[in-house]
Amino acid sequence: MSPEVVVLGATLVALTLYALLGGADFGAGIWEFNTALHVSPRERALLRRAIGPVWEANHVWLIFVLVALFTAFPLAFAAVCRALWLPLLLGLLGIVFRGAAFAFRSVPSPDEPRPFHWETLFALASTAAPFFLGASAWAIASGRLDVDRSGGHGGDPLLGWLNPMSIFGAFFAVATCAYLAAVYLARDARREEGVELAELWRRRALVAGAWMGLLSAAGLALVATAAPVLWEGFRGRAAPVVLVSGLGGLSSLGFLLARRETAAVVGAATAVGGVVLGWGVAQYPAIVPPSLTVEGTKAPEAVLRPLAIGMAAGAALLVPSLGFLFYLFKGKRPAA
Amino acid sequence: MNAAALLPPGDAALFAARLQMAFTLGFHVVLACLGVGLPVLLLVAEGRFLRTRDEGWRTLARRWSKAFGVLFAVGAVSGTVLSFEIGILWPRFVAVFGPVIGFPFTLEAFAFFLEAIFLGLYLYGWDRLTPQAHWWCGVPVAAAGLASAWFVVTANAWMNAPAGFRLDGDALADADPVAAMRNPAAGAQTTHMILAAYVVTGFLVASVYAAARLRGEERPYHRRARALGLAMGCLSAPAQILAGDFAARVVARTQPVKFAAMEGQFQTEARAPLRLGGIPDEERGETRFALEIPGALSWLAHRDADVPVRGLDSVPAAERPPIAIVHLAFQSMIASGVVLLALSAWAGWTWLRRRRIPESRAFARALLVAGPLSILATEAGWIVTEVGRQPWIVQGVMRTADAAAGSPRAGWILAATLAVYAVIGVGSFLALRRLARRPLPA
Numbered sequence: 001m002s003p004e005v006v007v008l009g010a011t012l013v014a015l016t017l018y019a020l021l022g023g024a025d026f027g028a029g030i031w032e033f034n035t036a037l038h039v040s041p042r043e044r045a046l047l048r049r050a051i052g053p054v055w056e057a058n059h060v061w062l063i064f065v066l067v068a069l070f071t072a073f074p075l076a077f078a079a080v081c082r083a084l085w086l087p088l089l090l091g092l093l094g095i096v097f098r099g100a101a102f103a104f105r106s107v108p109s110p111d112e113p114r115p116f117h118w119e120t121l122f123a124l125a126s127t128a129a130p131f132f133l134g135a136s137a138w139a140i141a142s143g144r145l146d147v148d149r150s151g152g153h154g155g156d157p158l159l160g161w162l163n164p165m166s167i168f169g170a171f172f173a174v175a176t177c178a179y180l181a182a183v184y185l186a187r188d189a190r191r192e193e194g195v196e197l198a199e200l201w202r203r204r205a206l207v208a209g210a211w212m213g214l215l216s217a218a219g220l221a222l223v224a225t226a227a228p229v230l231w232e233g234f235r236g237r238a239a240p241v242v243l244v245s246g247l248g249g250l251s252s253l254g255f256l257l258a259r260r261e262t263a264a265v266v267g268a269a270t271a272v273g274g275v276v277l278g279w280g281v282a283q284y285p286a287i288v289p290p291s292l293t294v295e296g297t298k299a300p301e302a303v304l305r306p307l308a309i310g311m312a313a314g315a316a317l318l319v320p321s322l323g324f325l326f327y328l329f330k331g332k333r334p335a336a
Numbered sequence: 337m338n339a340a341a342l343l344p345p346g347d348a349a350l351f352a353a354r355l356q357m358a359f360t361l362g363f364h365v366v367l368a369c370l371g372v373g374l375p376v377l378l379l380v381a382e383g384r385f386l387r388t389r390d391e392g393w394r395t396l397a398r399r400w401s402k403a404f405g406v407l408f409a410v411g412a413v414s415g416t417v418l419s420f421e422i423g424i425l426w427p428r429f430v431a432v433f434g435p436v437i438g439f440p441f442t443l444e445a446f447a448f449f450l451e452a453i454f455l456g457l458y459l460y461g462w463d464r465l466t467p468q469a470h471w472w473c474g475v476p477v478a479a480a481g482l483a484s485a486w487f488v489v490t491a492n493a494w495m496n497a498p499a500g501f502r503l504d505g506d507a508l509a510d511a512d513p514v515a516a517m518r519n520p521a522a523g524a525q526t527t528h529m530i531l532a533a534y535v536v537t538g539f540l541v542a543s544v545y546a547a548a549r550l551r552g553e554e555r556p557y558h559r560r561a562r563a564l565g566l567a568m569g570c571l572s573a574p575a576q577i578l579a580g581d582f583a584a585r586v587v588a589r590t591q592p593v594k595f596a597a598m599e600g601q602f603q604t605e606a607r608a609p610l611r612l613g614g615i616p617d618e619e620r621g622e623t624r625f626a627l628e629i630p631g632a633l634s635w636l637a638h639r640d641a642d643v644p645v646r647g648l649d650s651v652p653a654a655e656r657p658p659i660a661i662v663h664l665a666f667q668s669m670i671a672s673g674v675v676l677l678a679l680s681a682w683a684g685w686t687w688l689r690r691r692r693i694p695e696s697r698a699f700a701r702a703l704l705v706a707g708p709l710s711i712l713a714t715e716a717g718w719i720v721t722e723v724g725r726q727p728w729i730v731q732g733v734m735r736t737a738d739a740a741a742g743s744p745r746a747g748w749i750l751a752a753t754l755a756v757y758a759v760i761g762v763g764s765f766l767a768l769r770r771l772a773r774r775p776l777p778a
């Protein structure tokens with residue numbers, strides 16, 4: 001396999017993991033809009049325990065995607081930065097305030113046990129980040145960005161990224177994060193908190209899952225009409241991935257109904273992961289369709305080869321460490 | 337009102353982008369220093385606990401780890417800002433040179449992973465891991481912090497002394513990322529930066545507990561904390577001076593124009609004098625009011641007083657950096673370095689004679705300024721490095737002006753950034769203060 005395909009594949013996997021892990025962390029913040037209205041201390045504790053140990057590691061997937069694009073497909077990275085600077089900066093604003101607010105509110109002052117401002121900011125920022133990152137991703141997928149082969153951008157510098165797909169994508173990303181978080185939290189609650197909270201989160205997950213089903217159908221219809229090239233990819237090369245994704249989503253609903261939350265987590269992750277992977281597979285070899293492709297943007301061979309090797313070596317360190325982190329905080333049952 | 341109107345005419349957008357880069361990097365580097373240094377202090381404190389079973393050491397490590405959790409989060413988000421900025425502000429730099437310097441950035445991403453993973457284990461694992469296992473989880477945090485500083489500074493050193501690539505017109509024809517990492521400036525800069533991180537962390541911690549001493553809070557907890565910080569600062573400060581001398585000689589060899597600006601050296605001359613203080617006057621082409629030590633600059637740069645030092649006159653005016661800023665920043669770094677060295681000598685002398693650190697109020701007052709002073713030295717050093725490289729983003733290869741996005745909205749972005757950073761700066765300060773005020777266990 002040529003090194004650019006290895007690097008692109010690794011980047012796509014990293015993006016998928018960012019959606020699955022980072023997305024769920026955002027989702028937990030999105031739900032706080034809801035839980036802020038009827039607070040129970042146990043519920044809030046569950047949310048914090050769920051995110052606390054892992055969110056920084058989950059965040060690094062995004063950094064990885066950025067630097068991998070930057071190094072291996074510099075023209076595509078430059079084009080994306082030029083065309084999408086506004087939604088990217090707005091998403092970044094969400095990331096910054098989400099991270100900062102999470103850290104600050106973990107140190108409440110004795111006379112204000114619930115730092116209201118940071119709580120609100122956390123919820124808002126957790127919503128803004130996937131909203132604008134989702135808009136950016138779907139703007140790329142739409143194939144309507146006016147970028148040229150040298151990485152320049154000819155569209156409107158402020159609003160060139162706005163089109164029906166990017167607007168839909170913003171809401172789709174927020175809903176996806178909320179759905180993932182609800183399913184994961186249902187599992188965490190079942191294992192740690194007993195029936196009452198588990199049932200609450202299970203109901204939320206079911207509702208969010210039903211919405212996701214509708215949104216996904218709408219999304220496919222939108223792609224079919226608004227992005228014919230991508231649609232060809234979905235019907236052709238990426239069809240098996242789309243199918244598996246759909247089955248995963250359905251199974252997550254079934255498992256939730258059967259109160260088998262761990263299996264539901266697998267189903268939900270398959271559904272969402274399939275969307276991201278399917279997108280990549282469907283638009284390959286384009287990176288920023290229609291004009292920027294792997295061939296037209298890749299770095300010299302002499303860079304890609306060590307990069308692929310470096311990534312493999314890094315993964316050898318990363319996988320066991322990450323495995324241990326998740327085992328300790330998500331797998332192993334806490335000592336009573 | 338248009339924010340850009342507040343900036344100098346002409347290249348307002350470029351100027352705003354440069355200020356933006358300078359400000360966000362200047363913010364990040366403080367947290368980065370603590371990200372490199374604090375895990376080492378945590379390891380020492382918790383290690384003392386494991387050895388002595390004295391709960392006081394564990395209290396110290398636990399309380400510091402809380403603060404580190406906050407600092408790390410802010411460091412991570414401010415670093416994320418930088419990753420986006422490089423592309424958004426300097427798209428042409430990335431489009432051409434991304435492949436050359438992206439390799440260390442990619443390795444750095446793995447270092448970030450390890451740092452974040454083991455920090456999660458460390459911060460939330462106090463009660464879930466055995467004490468030994470918990471201590472070991474701190475080791476990758478310290479190692480990865482060091483590694484990430486090393487990787488990113490090799491990328492910066494490459495901008496100063498580019499190597500390992502071939503251009504074909506404006507486009508990259510070939511690149512050797514490993515040769516790029518082994519550029520002539522990398523050794524000196526990475527050593528100097530990593531030592532800076534230990535100097536900053538050590539003296540900043542010492543400063544915080546010197547303030548406690550001056551307020552009259554003086555329990556064993558505070559004394560230990562101060563001693564630990566002081567030890568780190570005093571051990572690394574002298575090494576830092578040596579590393580600085582090494583860095584200066586590398587700059588003299590690889591970036592003679594920057595070196596001339598640092599020293600306020602307008603004419604190329606043999607037996608060039610070392611100037612202490614002074615104000616470079618670009619109109620007159622000389623540095624005025626400086627105390628000059630004849631021949632010393634030639635000697636410092638080349639270890640031979642008779643070797644000529646290239647002056648700013650060796651390049652056209654358009655290829656010179658802003659001389660006054662670079663000279664002033666360099667002098668501030670050196671002055672701070674000398675003060676920190678003197679403090680280290682004071683503490684070292686007391687230690688040799690009495691086997692304890694100085695406890696006087698006078699020393700505590702001196703320590704109080706040492707922390708801010710070490711940050712000043714770090715910021716000043718980066719101003720020397722970055723402003724001294726101008727007008728180049730890649731020394732001799734690509735001009736900063738040619739790399740910029742030139743967005744007419746750069747002024748607005750800068751204004752928004754300043755507002756956001758004000759909020760997170762104040763938030764961090766308040767959170768740390770709340771942590772510090774939590775009562776100690778009796």
Ligand code: HDD
Pocket residue numbers: 489496521524525526528529531532533535536576577579580581583584585587669670671672673674676710711713714715716717718719720721722724
């Ligand atoms: C604690 C902080 C600190 C202290 C006490 C010093 N420095 Fe420094 N210096 C830095 C922190 C720093 C830095 C922030 O870390 C820089 C910026 C870029 C770099 O690699 O290190 C730097 C850069 C820097 C450079 C420019 C390197 C370049 O542009 O490539 C030189 C020549 C020196 N230093 C020299 C010195 C000397 C001769 C010192 C002794 C008195 C000194 N520094 C003390």
Ligand code: HEM
Pocket residue numbers: 056059060063364365367368369370371372407408409410411412413414415416417418419422448449451452481482484485488489529
């Ligand atoms: C001298 C310069 C720099 C040093 C020493 C440094 C070091 C560090 C360290 C130690 C951290 C860990 C976080 C912390 O402890 O607070 C960090 C975080 C980070 N830095 Fe820097 N950095 C530097 C410059 C940069 C630059 C120029 C960029 C980007 C282009 C960058 C990108 C990042 C990112 C993305 C993170 C977050 C990683 C995470 O999510 O955990 N840094 N940096």
Ligand code: HEM
Pocket residue numbers: 354355357358359361362364365422426429488489491492715718719722723725726728729730736
């Ligand atoms: C963390 C410590 C750092 C500080 C405080 C710092 C400071 C600055 C300053 C003051 C400028 C503006 C110079 C001018 O335009 O006059 C600048 C520009 C820049 N820096 Fe740094 N820098 C740091 C580290 C780095 C690192 C590690 C990298 C990259 C690997 C980097 C990349 C850049 C780039 C791309 C620019 C814009 C182009 C230019 O002005 O040359 N910096 N930085």
